Each structure stands twice: as structure tokens, then as C-alpha cells.
Amino acid sequence: MVTPSPRRRLANDLRYLVALLRRFRPTVLMAVVIFGFMPLVYRWRHVGADGHGVSLGKALRHVYFLLYGQPSLDVDDTLLMVLDMVIPPVGIAVLVDGVVRFAYLFFARHRQDKEWFEVIAETMKGHVVVCGAGRVGYRVVSQLRALGRDVVVVEKREEAAFVAVLRDEQVPLLIDDIRSQQxxxxxxxxxAAAIVCATDDDLANLNIALDARKVNPNIRVVIRLFDDDLVAKVRDTFKAEALSSSSLAAPAMALAALDPRIIHSFRIGTHLMVVSVFEAREKLPGMTLSEVRDRFGGLALSMRRHGGGDERLHPPGNTLIEPGDLLTLQAEYEDYRKLRDFTLEAEAPVFAPPRPESMS
Structure with missing residues (x-):
């Protein structure tokens, strides 16, 4: 769970308050007119039975109680009589209704209704819209929030897997059909800076991407697709990042079946890249990290010295490898196999060596 810092929560609250004031501009203006200008009119025009005028405080009190149909001054001036008749209905229709709605939206934010969601979204710029609150959508949201990005989520079904979790984490969540006009x-x-279409419906994801591009031609679009045949077509036609869950998972699953030491795999063009943990036993001790890179293409992502200690990310190339060190290396799969042969591990180990805590 990603918990925002107190400073970030305060900044979000202030942005939300500003957005509310902007949305309720007519209400704020009416309040200024009624409570700022009208008491001055009563103070200027009203003359009491004793021939004296009314104080500003009494004039303000009179205007306030007029909103509830309870005038506190007996007026006989034509202008003031007209105001006595106009202020109650106008105040109730505009001011009271606006204040009640303003208070509801400000103090009942956790209800997350559509109007609240819309106000929250208005405070954001450069945020990411995530469509779908399933497993993929939730993990995308968690990663984006960990990176400090503002996120809003749209989900069609109230009973979706992670709706309750997202609400508990105070992520702005809208329950609505993403394909609806509003x-x-x-x-x-x-x-928005980007939109992630992560529903379980390929057609819905494509429709969302097209609609988003109509509104914001420069938005970055990421689409989750189940149909592998559509991925390349969507990338070329819509200039969007289309990802297939099966194509992403297949290399990792296949290589994990062959070698439990491979902890991650991905493709860069036609190159199959793997990330693996090596324990320096044979041949590696005495070499530097740059020698491993130049000879086998193995880029050292992290290193932990034998005997414990903190894991070091991106260790320098001149670091000397000692027996028992744990190295997290990234390399093309064929180069990885050559490195495994070099370390006298032609066969994949039955059990993977211990991983650094950050990789486990």
C-alpha cells in the first residue's frame, strides 16, 4: 500500500479546495453580493423609528435571517422592501443549495461519487488514467503511485476485484462504463499524460484508446490486448504501446521452467534478455565486473558481498569479484548460457542460489 506523505496530502487537499471554489464560483459570488454588498445597502437606506440609521452589524444580521424568511428589521423603503422579497428565494435557490453541495463534496470525499471524482480530476494535470481495476490495473496503479504520479481509475463493475482496496488507499475511483459519453x-x-487501457475486453480497450486520442491527440496510450495478432497492428496503426499479457508472460514462464535461477526475462526487438543471480564459485572470483561484461555481455545490476552486507546497485566496473559474492546479471540468453558454461554450470541448478532480499 502506498501512503502519501503529510505534505502531499495537504497539497492534495488545497488543490481540491481550489477546484471546489472554482466550480462553485456562482455560489461564492452570490455570497459576496448578499453578505458583502446588501448589508451596506440596508445601512445606507434604512431609517429606524427613532430617526437613526442601522448599524452594519444589525444590517448583516437582518440579511442573514432573511435567508430563512425571518427579517429582523421593519423596513418601509421601497428598495429595501423589494430586497426583502428577493433575497429569500434567491438565497435559498443559489446560496443555500450551493453551500450544502460544497460542504457535502468537501467533507464527504470518501464517498467517491461521480461529482467528487470529477472535481478531483480537475485538480490534476499530467496524471495517468487507468481503465480497469482488476489485477493488472491495480498493479499498474500501485507502481505509478510508488513513482509519485497522480492516478485516477475507472472501473465498470462495483464488484471488481480491487475496487475496495483502491478506495481504502484513497485512489480516485469512478464506477462507470468507460465507453459512455461523459x-x-x-x-x-x-x-492527462497517459492512459492505460487494462480492461479484460480488447474491443473496449481499443475504443477507449481512440476516444482518448480524439480528446487529447498527444496523450500516450498503453493498451492491454489478449489477441496477439492485434498487437503489431495497433502499434503501427494507432502509434500506441500495445502489450499482450501472454507474450509478456511466455518467455518468463518458459525460461523459468528451464532454469530456476532466471528471475526475469524480456525482449528487446529480436533479442531475448534474461536477469539471473550468480553465486561466484568457479572462474568468476578474481575477475572484475567490467571483464564479465566485455567477455560475456553480462551487465552487473547489483552485487552483494559474501558474508552479508547491503546490496549495491550498479557497482563500478573495476570491482573485483570475490568467492561467495552474489551477482545479479543481465545478458542476452545465449550470452547467459556461455557464462554458465564458463562457470562450469552447463546444466541448470536444481535449486536457485539465494537471491538478494530485493529480488526475492
Whole structure:
């Protein structure tokens, strides 16, 4: 769970308050007119039975109670009589209704209704819109929030897997059909930096991407697709980043079946890259990290010395490898196999060596 810092929460609250004031501009203006200008009119025009005028405090009190149909001054001036008749209905229709709605939206933010969501989205710029609150969508949201990015989520089903979790983490969440006409505008997609289409419906994801591009031509679009045949077509046609869950998972699953030491794999073009943990036993001790890189293409991502200690990310190339050191290396799969042969481990180990805590 990603918990925002107190400073970030305060900044979010202030942005939300500013957005509310902007949305309720007519209410704020009406309040200024009624409580700022009208008491001055009563003080200027009203003359009491004793021939004296009314104080500003009494004039303000009179205007306030007029909103509830309870005038506190007996007026006989034509202008003031008109105001006595106009202020109650106008105040109730505009001011009281606006204040009640303002207070509701400000103090009942955890209800997360559509209007609250829309106000929150209005405070954001350069945020990421995530469509889908399933496992993939939730993990995307968690990663983005860990990176400090503002995120809003749209999910069609109230009973979706991670709706309750996202609400507990106070992530702005809208329950609505993303394909409805008003849904995307509520996410403030016109100022968003990116949209992630992660629903379980390929057609819905494509429709979302097209609608987002109409509103914001410069938005970065990432689409989750189940149909592998569509991935390349979408990338070329829509200039969007299309990802297939099966194509992403297949290399990792296949290589994990062959070698439990491989902890991650991915493709760069036609190159199959792997990340693996080596324990320096044979041949590696005495070499430097740069020698491993130059000879086998193995880039050292992290290193932990034998006997414990903190893991060091991106260790210098002149670091000398000692017996028992744990190295997290990235290399093309064929180079990885050559390195394994070099360390006299032609066969994959039955059990993977201990991993650094950050990799486990």
C-alpha cells in the first residue's frame, strides 16, 4: 500500500479546495453580493423609528435571517422592501443549495461519487488514467503511485476485484462504463499524460484508446490486448504501446521452467534478455565486473558481498569479484548460457542460489 506523505496530502487537499471554489464560483459570488454588498445597502437606506440609521452589524444580521424568511428589521423603503422579497428565494435557490453541495463534496470525499471524482480530476494535470481495476490495473496503479504520479481509475463493475482496496488507499475511483459519453471527460483526460487501457475486453480497450486520442491527440496510450495478432497492428496503426499479457508472460514462464535461477526475462526487438543471480564459485572470483561484461555481455545490476552486507546497485566496473559474492546479471540468453558454461554450470541448478532480499 502506498501512503502519501503529510505534505502531499495537504497539497492534495488545497488543490481540491481550489477546484471546489472554482466550480462553485456562482455560489461564492452570490455570497459576496448578499453578505458583502446588501448589508451596506440596508445601512445606507434604512431609517429606524427613532430617526437613526442601522448599524452594519444589525444590517448583516437582518440579511442573514432573511435567508430563512425571518427579517429582523421593519423596513418601509421601497428598495429595501423589494430586497426583502428577493433575497429569500434567491438565497435559498443559489446560496443555500450551493453551500450544502460544497460542504457535502468537501467533507464527504470518501464517498467517491461521480461529482467528487470529477472535481478531483480537475485538480490534476499530467496524471495517468487507468481503465480497469482488476489485477493488472491495480498493479499498474500501485507502481505509478510508488513513482509519485497522480492516478485516477475507472472501473465498470462495483464488484471488481480491487475496487475496495483502491478506495481504502484513497485512489480516485469512478464506477462507470468507460465507453459512455461523459466518462472520459470526467477523468480530465484532456490534460492527462497517459492512459492505460487494462480492461479484460480488447474491443473496449481499443475504443477507449481512440476516444482518448480524439480528446487529447498527444496523450500516450498503453493498451492491454489478449489477441496477439492485434498487437503489431495497433502499434503501427494507432502509434500506441500495445502489450499482450501472454507474450509478456511466455518467455518468463518458459525460461523459468528451464532454469530456476532466471528471475526475469524480456525482449528487446529480436533479442531475448534474461536477469539471473550468480553465486561466484568457479572462474568468476578474481575477475572484475567490467571483464564479465566485455567477455560475456553480462551487465552487473547489483552485487552483494559474501558474508552479508547491503546490496549495491550498479557497482563500478573495476570491482573485483570475490568467492561467495552474489551477482545479479543481465545478458542476452545465449550470452547467459556461455557464462554458465564458463562457470562450469552447463546444466541448470536444481535449486536457485539465494537471491538478494530485493529480488526475492
Amino acid at each position: 466518462c472520459l471527460p470526467r477523468t480530465n483526460v484532456k490534460t
